[in-house]
Amino acid sequence: MKAFVKKDDCIGCGMCVDVCPEVFEIGADGFSEAVGNPDAHPDKTYEAAEICPVNAIEVEG
Numbered sequence: 001m002k003a004f005v006k007k008d009d010c011i012g013c014g015m016c017v018d019v020c021p022e023v024f025e026i027g028a029d030g031f032s033e034a035v036g037n038p039d040a041h042p043d044k045t046y047e048a049a050e051i052c053p054v055n056a057i058e059v060e061g
């Protein structure tokens, strides 16, 4: 399973971090990054992708 944030689309709202801080964090550039292991938190990773208001999160697997 892989999670990836499309930086060009992310608006830095932080909702993915609220839902799944184990995988997502706001980087120094103010946008989200998938830094954790999505395999350890698949349901929350999918939930974060679903709530992203600009569909910036891609999840594979």
Ligand code: SF4
Pocket (backbone or CB within 6 Å): 005, 009, 010, 011, 012, 013, 014, 015, 016, 017, 031, 032, 051, 052, 053, 054, 055, 056, 057
């Ligand atoms: S929910 Fe979407 S727009 Fe908001 S910080 Fe996360 S990836 Fe970026």
